[in-house]
Amino acid sequence: CVLRQRQERTPLQRMLDHLHKAIEKRDPNQFFAWPVTDNIAPGYSSIITKPMDLSTMKQKIDDNLYGELQEFVADFKLMCTNAMEYNHVDTVYYKASKKLLHAGLKLFQPDKMGWLLQLIP
Numbered sequence: 001c002v003l004r005q006r007q008e009r010t011p012l013q014r015m016l017d018h019l020h021k022a023i024e025k026r027d028p029n030q031f032f033a034w035p036v037t038d039n040i041a042p043g044y045s046s047i048i049t050k051p052m053d054l055s056t057m058k059q060k061i062d063d064n065l066y067g068e069l070q071e072f073v074a075d076f077k078l079m080c081t082n083a084m085e086y087n088h089v090d091t092v093y094y095k096a097s098k099k100l101l102h103a104g105l106k107l108f109q110p111d112k113m114g115w116l117l118q119l120i121p
């Protein structure tokens, strides 16, 4: 294995860590915690071409794959819209994703982000 010295967290990574934790709190059933598999959701991988979940987003933060906040927001929206695409409107998953999307977008509003945005030089 490649020996990686401990990488310093950039201000953006620290900000995304905070937002990721805040989103996790709003998914108490952990429906969005892990990738959706075809076992639990028949045909999922043929319907949803770009899957996304919170564990994948966390890995991308740690690998410093988000160059800016908007890329993180795009993955968050993709995760929620995937659930609204695959699940019918009367399911617990559709309803949870709609609620999570609105809660998350409120988090990203500049007034709510005030002190967080100061983290980025």
Ligand SMILES: COc1ccc(OC)c(-c2cc(C(C)=O)n3cccnc23)c1
Binding pocket: 030, 031, 032, 033, 034, 035, 036, 037, 040, 041, 082, 083, 086, 087, 093
């Ligand atoms: C019932 O317990 C779980 C546990 C984990 C899940 O996804 C990681 C899901 C789940 C999550 C989803 C989503 C997000 O579409 N889903 C769709 C259909 C059937 N199950 C799910 C449900």
